[in-house]
Amino acid sequence: MPNTAPTALRCLVVDDDPLAIQVIQNCISHTDFLESAGSCASAIEAAAALRTTPVDLLFLDVDMPQMSGLDLLDTLVEPPMVIMVTSSREYAVAAFEHRVVDYLVKPVAYARFLKAAQKALETAQTPAAATPSGGPITTDHTFVKVDNKLVRVAFDDIRYVEALGDYVHLVTNQQKLIVYSTMRAVEEKFPPQQFVRIHRSTIVNLRHVQAIDDNAVVIDGKHLPIGQTYMREVLQRLNKF
The missing domain is CATH 2.40.50.1020 (LytTr DNA-binding domain)
Incomplete structure (x- = not known):
């Protein structure tokens, strides 16, 4: 990411559940400092998208077929900021070891989403x-x-x-x-x-x-x-x- 924080954080949603994607995209649309950069239905699709699409923030599921969200992070040399969104609480410690900004447990309420998004904004605005x-x-x-x-x-x-x-x-x-x-x-x-x-x-x-x-x-x-x-x-x- 550049040293100067963007006016809005470009967000990519990665989840194999279409309803979960819809929930997060709706939250993004109601948050003035976020903008959607699209969505991916798998970590493999996301890996390809990240090679060509500039992204500031990932909303990333953990449990996905073929490649998990944590596996995806292990493949990225310079990953964007990450907020994990998953139905499983058991991955919290592993997620923070990957330096995620926050960890949301489904179903996600907007108030909790906003708190996590604000953490990401503060991180983006922190000088290197x-x-x-x-x-x-x-x-x-x-x-x-x-x-x-x-x-x-x-x-x-x-x-x-x-x-x-x-x-x-x-x-x-x-x-x-x-x-x-x-x-x-x-x-x-x-x-x-x-x-x-x-x-x-x-x-x-x-x-x-x-x-x-x-x-x-x-x-x-x-x-x-x-x-x-x-x-x-x-x-x-x-x-x-």
Whole structure:
């Protein structure tokens, strides 16, 4: 996608159910910042269409014959933004591992559709890179201050962040870093599509969530408690309610 966000997001709907296509197309027609680029009845058809049709946003079903929506994403070198639309809740974690903007469960109500579309619009309007106070940041990594030096950390490598008084404990797949920061600063610095606060003292990377066990998020076998005030947001982000 170009650095300048389009005035309207061009949308391609991919689903093997004609009625489901009709529902999403109707939602698109009622949303002033979206425009339809057509529809495809299979992932194979969509793969061919994407080679010739400029698209900003895919509304993509998961379960389709011959090739699933997730399989389609694996074939795309530079995929557009994606909102999954499916009748199955079980693919939510896998979908977010593919960096989808949102995950809608059928039947789709317009209010929920609009919320997902607005997320896509915000993503399209976010600059590819920015430099906030505290260090440079890009779409795939950040720099954190550790022992008077800046350490580069990839967002994908971060498992979770825990508060430690005036510091935060940043756990990655390679190391554990003690960073002088507040949880609020972490929330503002980390991409909101990828991270969610589950407790006043814990932020987790959605791409590493293995399970929800009672009132805890499970990452790498570790149970991280979900605060009652955060439960609804966590479940909404994982589309599990």
